[in-house]
Amino acid sequence: MLRVGDAASAPPFPEAAKDSLANAQMRRNVRHATDVIRTKRATVVGEMPDWQQLREAARQIKAHVLRHLDAYLEDFERNCTNAGGTVHWARDADEANAIVTRIVQQYGGTEIIKVKTMTSDETRLNVALEQAGIVPYETDLADLIIQLGRDRPSHIVVPALHKNRHEIRQLFMEQMGISELGEEPAELANAARAFLREKFLHVPIGFSGANFLIAETGGVCVVESEGNGRMCLTLPKVLITLAGIEKVIPRLTDLEVFLQLLPRSATGERMNPYNSVWTGVTHRDGPQEFHVILLDNGRTEVLKDVEARSTLACIRCGACLNQCPVYRQTGGHAYGSIYSGPIGAILTPQLQGLQHSASLPYASSLCGACYEVCPVKINIPEILIHLRRRIVEDGQAPLAERLAMKGAALAFSGETPFTLAQATGRVMQRPFKSGELLRNLPGLLAGWTATRDLPAMPAESFRQWWSRR
Amino acid sequence: MSDARTEILERIRGAVGTPGGHKQDGHATIERVYRQESQLTRVELVELFASRIVHYDGSVRRCHAAELPDTIAQTLAARGKTRLYVPSDIDRSWLPPSIDFAADEHPSTSELDRSEGVITGCTVAIALTGTIVLTHGKGEGRRALTLVPDYHLSIVFADQIVETVPEGIRRVAARSPALITTISGPSATADIEMTRIKGVHGPRVLDVVIVAS
Numbered sequence: 001m002l003r004v005g006d007a008a009s010a011p012p013f014p015e016a017a018k019d020s021l022a023n024a025q026m027r028r029n030v031r032h033a034t035d036v037i038r039t040k041r042a043t044v045v046g047e048m049p050d051w052q053q054l055r056e057a058a059r060q061i062k063a064h065v066l067r068h069l070d071a072y073l074e075d076f077e078r079n080c081t082n083a084g085g086t087v088h089w090a091r092d093a094d095e096a097n098a099i100v101t102r103i104v105q106q107y108g109g110t111e112i113i114k115v116k117t118m119t120s121d122e123t124r125l126n127v128a129l130e131q132a133g134i135v136p137y138e139t140d141l142a143d144l145i146i147q148l149g150r151d152r153p154s155h156i157v158v159p160a161l162h163k164n165r166h167e168i169r170q171l172f173m174e175q176m177g178i179s180e181l182g183e184e185p186a187e188l189a190n191a192a193r194a195f196l197r198e199k200f201l202h203v204p205i206g207f208s209g210a211n212f213l214i215a216e217t218g219g220v221c222v223v224e225s226e227g228n229g230r231m232c233l234t235l236p237k238v239l240i241t242l243a244g245i246e247k248v249i250p251r252l253t254d255l256e257v258f259l260q261l262l263p264r265s266a267t268g269e270r271m272n273p274y275n276s277v278w279t280g281v282t283h284r285d286g287p288q289e290f291h292v293i294l295l296d297n298g299r300t301e302v303l304k305d306v307e308a309r310s311t312l313a314c315i316r317c318g319a320c321l322n323q324c325p326v327y328r329q330t331g332g333h334a335y336g337s338i339y340s341g342p343i344g345a346i347l348t349p350q351l352q353g354l355q356h357s358a359s360l361p362y363a364s365s366l367c368g369a370c371y372e373v374c375p376v377k378i379n380i381p382e383i384l385i386h387l388r389r390r391i392v393e394d395g396q397a398p399l400a401e402r403l404a405m406k407g408a409a410l411a412f413s414g415e416t417p418f419t420l421a422q423a424t425g426r427v428m429q430r431p432f433k434s435g436e437l438l439r440n441l442p443g444l445l446a447g448w449t450a451t452r453d454l455p456a457m458p459a460e461s462f463r464q465w466w467s468r469r
Numbered sequence: 470m471s472d473a474r475t476e477i478l479e480r481i482r483g484a485v486g487t488p489g490g491h492k493q494d495g496h497a498t499i500e501r502v503y504r505q506e507s508q509l510t511r512v513e514l515v516e517l518f519a520s521r522i523v524h525y526d527g528s529v530r531r532c533h534a535a536e537l538p539d540t541i542a543q544t545l546a547a548r549g550k551t552r553l554y555v556p557s558d559i560d561r562s563w564l565p566p567s568i569d570f571a572a573d574e575h576p577s578t579s580e581l582d583r584s585e586g587v588i589t590g591c592t593v594a595i596a597l598t599g600t601i602v603l604t605h606g607k608g609e610g611r612r613a614l615t616l617v618p619d620y621h622l623s624i625v626f627a628d629q630i631v632e633t634v635p636e637g638i639r640r641v642a643a644r645s646p647a648l649i650t651t652i653s654g655p656s657a658t659a660d661i662e663m664t665r666i667k668g669v670h671g672p673r674v675l676d677v678v679i680v681a682s
Contacts, residue, residue, distance in 0.1 A: 029662075036663035050503040060499045068492040070481040083647065089473040141669065142660035158660055165661055185661040189669050196670065201578050217645070227616065227656035227671025234612045235578055245477065250496050252642045256635040257503070259651075270521070271598035271634075273657050274671060276612075277649035284575070285611040285648065296473075300480035 002298050003093035004122050004352040006152075010336025012359035014447075017334040026162045030154070030331040033161040034322040040268025041319060041373070048264070057257045059377040062313035065248060066303065072215040072248045073294060079218025083280025085290040092297050093123035100125060100207070100240055101132045103291050107238050109134065109205040113196075115222060115229040116140035117209025118316060119242050119295060121153060121338040122351075136207070137199050139228035141192050148175040154332030154340065157266045157318035162331050196228065206236035206287065210243035211315070212258060213292075216251045219279040220292065223262060225272050233276050239287035245294050246312040252277075258315060261375035265317035298351035307386045311346050313376045320370035320380060326363055335360065342370035342380045349387055358396045361387040400444045425457050507632030514596050514630045515679055521599025525654025526667045527675040534680055537624070538565040541588065544622060544676050554587045554618065556610035563624060564588070573614050581613060586620025586672070592644070594630045595637040600653045601625065601677070602637060604646035612650060621672040623652070627682040 010016065020026065045051055065072055077087040090096035104112060112129070114120070114136050126136045126147075138147040142160040146153055149171050153159030160168070169183040172191050181191055208229065212221040220241055222229050233239060249258070255277075263272040281290050302312050321327045321341030332340030337348040337357070345364055349357035361384045370380040391397055397405075411421035432438045438454045440446070448454060460468075471479075488495075509517065519529045532540040542565035545553070555564065557572040564570055570588075590608035591601045601623050603609045615621050631637050641649060656671030667673065 033663045053500075053503040057499060057501050057503055064492075064495050064499060067485055067488045068495065069485065070478050071492055073478070073481075089477050091473045091476060095473060139670075140660070141658050145660070158663065160660060161663075168661055185664045186666050188661055189658055189666045193669055197582070200670070201582060219647070219649075225656065226658045226660075226669035228669070230612065230616050230650070231670055234616055245481075250492070253635075253638055256638040257501075259638070260503075260634050267659060269653075271595075271600050271651070271653040273525075273653050273655070275649070275651040277646075279647040282605075282647050285605060286613075294477070296477045296480065300477065300484055303481060303484035 001092055001094045002352070003124060004298070004348055005124060005338040007337040007348050007352040008356045010357075013334055013336065013363040014359060016336055017330045017363075020330040020334045023331075025164070026331055027329065029162050029164045031328060033155075033158060034328050037158075037268055037318075037322045041265060041322070044264045044268055044270055048260070054257055054261055055375055055377050058261055058315075058375060059310075059313065061249060061254055061257060062376055063310065065250065066246070066309055066312060069245065069248070069303070072250060073245060075215040076213050076218055076248050077294075079216065080220075080280055080292060081218070083218050085218065085280040085292055088291060088293045090293050090295045090297070093295075094128075096123050096242060096293050096295050096297070097125050097128035099293050100242065101128060101134065103238070103240055104129070104134050104205055105132070107205060107289070109238070111135045111137065111199075111203045112205045112207045112240075113137050113139050113199050113203045113232045113236065114143070115206070115208040115224065115232045116143050116159075117207075117242060118153075118156060118338060119209045119244055120207070122297065123242070123295070125242070137196070137203065139196050139199070139232060140224075141189060141226060141228075144192055144196070145171065148172070152333055153338055155318055155321055156316050156339065156341070156343070162333070200228075200231040200235055204237045206232035206239045208232055208239065208241050210241055210247050210292075211262070212255065213243055213248040214252050214255075214277070215248050217279055219252065219277045221255065221275060221277045223259075223272055223275050225267070225274065227274060230274055230276055233278060234286045236287050238289040239291070241290075241292040242295060243292060245296055245299055262315055262317055265319040265373065265375040298353075302347075302350045305350070308346065308350060308383045310378050311343075311350060311383060313378055314343050314347065315376055317375055319373040319375065323369040323373045325365060325367060325369070335363065342384075343378070346380055346383045346387060354387070354391055354394060354396055358391050361391065398444075404444060419463075422457070422461055426459070429456055503635070504633055505635045507636065509596075509632050511627060511682070514632055515627050515681075517632065518594055518596035518599065518625075518630050519677075519679060521596065522654070522675075522677050525599050526657075527599070527654050527677055529677045529679060531679045531681065537563050537678065537680055540678050541565050541622065541624075542567055544678060548586075548620065548674070548676070550585045550620065552585055553620075553622070554581070554584055554610075554614060556589055556608055556614065559588070559590065559608045573610055578613060578617055581617035584618045586622065586674075587614050587618045588622045588624065589615055590624050591629060592646075593637050593640045594625045595634055596630055596632045598634060598653055600634075600637065600651050602641055603650045603652070604641060604644055605648045605650070606644070606646070612648060615650070615652070616671055619672055620674045620676075621652075622676045622678065624678050624680065626680045630679075
């Protein structure tokens with residue numbers, strides 16, 4: 001089954017956003033964290049005189065890859081296999097989860113240590129593993145916070161951004177069985193280090209996503225900060241990697257573009273502490289068994305739509321989330337998907353299907369801030385509008401909206417219908433008129449008057465006034 | 470039913486059609502007008518690299534080649550280290566006789582975990598980002614060696630320092646390495662309130678000795 005986290009059963013954005021907007025603590029946490037990242041990003045992007053040239057090169061590389069995706073995937077498969085890796089293909093989430101489960105069982109594993117990967121959240125791998133009696137340990141600090149709290153990620157890069165130090169301290173004390181713990185971030189990180197150290201040294205199967213698959217060499221690149229990634233990629237006997245098919249890049253030297261754009265955009269660092277590249281299996285260094293699963297799960301559907309295809313260029317930096325005035329108010333949970341913010345608003349509906357996430361392309365004011373910061377120049381506002389059009393054409397728009405649009409088209413079709421509509425409006429508005437403003441309009445129009453001032457229609461139109469003179 | 474591989478590749482071909490031209494030609498026409506070369510002098514490069522390492526909480530000492538063993542001894546003394554692991558093929562002339570060095574004969578991960586630290590060389594260093602790049606060849610050790618111990622002393626020769634990421638990646642790619650690890654400061658996280666915390670799972674302390682060419 002094709003699956004993007006819980007997106008298929010998530011409530012519509014406006015409904016979920018109401019809960020988020022009522023959570024003042026979460027909104028403060030999101031505001032604080034996104035402010036910090038935005039400031040850091042602006043500083044380190046500002047010191048790059050060739051930032052726009054890098055963005056353009058990245059855009060071109062990604063567009064080029066998508067045009068030749070089949071050939072680059074075949075190159076990757078051949079080169080990875082020659083280097084001792086085993087390449088699997090998965091059409092959808094269930095198929096990917098089944099492959100991972102089978103590999104773990106094949107090696108007699110009962111536990112795995114995981115590097116942060118959005119793709120496994122997309123397939124809900126942890127649920128599938130637990131059902132098979134396999135315990136997955138998330139080792140990224142934020143993912144550990146999410147896992148221990150049975151919570152949902154609210155940001156692509158910093159999934160626990162909605163939690164503050166007090167909440168994390170409470171969670172660690174309860175879940176790790178610690179009686180004394182301060183709330184300084186350094187103490188909390190130390191508690192996580194101690195908790196995970198034993199797992200790193202003893203769990204024999206590691207699991208990761210991939211930031212980049214290198215077609216020319218068959219290598220895989222993982223970008224990280226804490227060193228938990230290096231632990232999972234290096235110490236286990238077996239390594240399993242799950243990667244979306246769009247992650248492939250042509251050459252090792254193409255990393256020179258992405259390794260400049262990604263850290264500055266994601267965490268506001270000139271470079272993140274660690275990047276790892278490995279190629280198949282290396283004698284006497286790291287896992288001696290390596291499996292990589294190439295996942296479709298709706299990506300080829302995105303590829304079909306020429307106007308929205310560039311969605312697949314996303315390198316998951318999260319800059320568009322931090323910049324988005326809507327995300328900064330609602331946080332990530334309101335998007336009902338592990339992919340939140342502007343990129344989530346275009347990616348989730350395309351992967352999961354427009355019928356499941358029809359409200360997401362409307363979760364934007366189209367201000368364009370996301371496009372401006374996107375390191376691979378995805379024109380998110382244009383794709384949002386394109387998806388809105390598709391939703392309307394598919395008949396997914398609500399009945400009331402479709403009727404209203406038909407009515408408006410009729411009203412604007414000529415002078416007589418327009419004058420008639422104005423006259424009708426002046427009569428119909430009477431019960432809602434309060435001074436110069438309209439209040440508490442019914443039905444679809446309530447959404448406007450609930451939060452905004454709507455001036456009442458004047459007793460006389462300009463045209464009436466003009467003809468009277 | 471066809472297998473997943475065939476089906477996915479067919480879906481891709483159905484979606485993008487037959488692209489005109491060969492992919493190598495398309496790749497060659499990608500506009501790369503970003504900075505690819507440095508205008509800095511050797512002295513400026515070393516200066517920039519040192520300042521970036523310090524910015525990311527690493528510490529830096531500088532010396533001439535002849536002073537390297539003494540400088541390593543001083544660095545380790547300041548950290549209170551007496552016994553470190555080194556890659557078995559490290560250049561022994563770097564090392565001070567006063568300190569006990571154990572060659573990496575594949576100790577267990579637990580032994581590495583209990584060790585005081587490790588000394589290695591590197592392949593290239595990138596000044597602009599304060600990055601040390603390992604390709605795990607001679608003198609750099611296998612990956613676990615610079616990961617599990619809590620302390621890493623990295624030896625960087627001035628002629629290994631480049632300014633930009635493209636220069637660094639190209640030097641690395643020229644060796645066609647199977648493994649690459651880039652290190653920019655000690656391990657860190659900003660997962661709690663976006664506060665940068667130094668030292669999570671990788672070495673919590675990174676010292677760098679820059680050796681003049």
